[in-house]
């Protein structure tokens with residue numbers, strides 16, 4: 001039985017509480033589950049997260065294989081390939097929850113603020129974060145920029161027709177969230 005969008009969000013936040021308490025439950029990550037998953041997948045949530053090695057969603061939400069459909073890219077920014085991946089999770093796998101997860105100490109956000117983007121293709125990332133500056137009280141504050149960036153990315157995703165139709169029908173929730181690295185907590189910034 002598929003969880004509702006609300007139930008999926010509760011499951012993630014409960015997992016984060018277990019992570020914080022050091023009470024992770026991983027007994028399901030066994031051979032039997034892995035075999036069952038060869039028949040198909042019904043992930044609880046699709047998470048667009050940063051590629052940062054310190055923000056692994058499976059761990060911070062205490063989930064196991066098959067639970068999270070992950071799209072990870074530095075700065076959790078959007079392009080057509082990222083949107084296509086999220087639409088696959090929603091339309092093909094019928095995932096009830098999409099979470100855009102920004103985080104504290106984000107290197108991509110910092111690179112955009114400090115214009116340290118002259119290497120290789122880095123500019124392709126930072127130019128997707130820069131428009132957020134105009135929405136910030138302090139565009140030099142990496143925490144504010146990371147939070148507004150997550151909210152703006154979620155807002156843009158909600159406008160994609162494929163997602164908007166499911167939100168309208170109550171089959172999908174798109175939330176923006178923020179991971180506080182110092183405490184290990186995940187805070188919900190906005191919900192559809």
Ligand SMILES: [Zn+2]
Pocket residue numbers: 050051052074075076103105106107108109
């Ligand atoms: Zn980051």
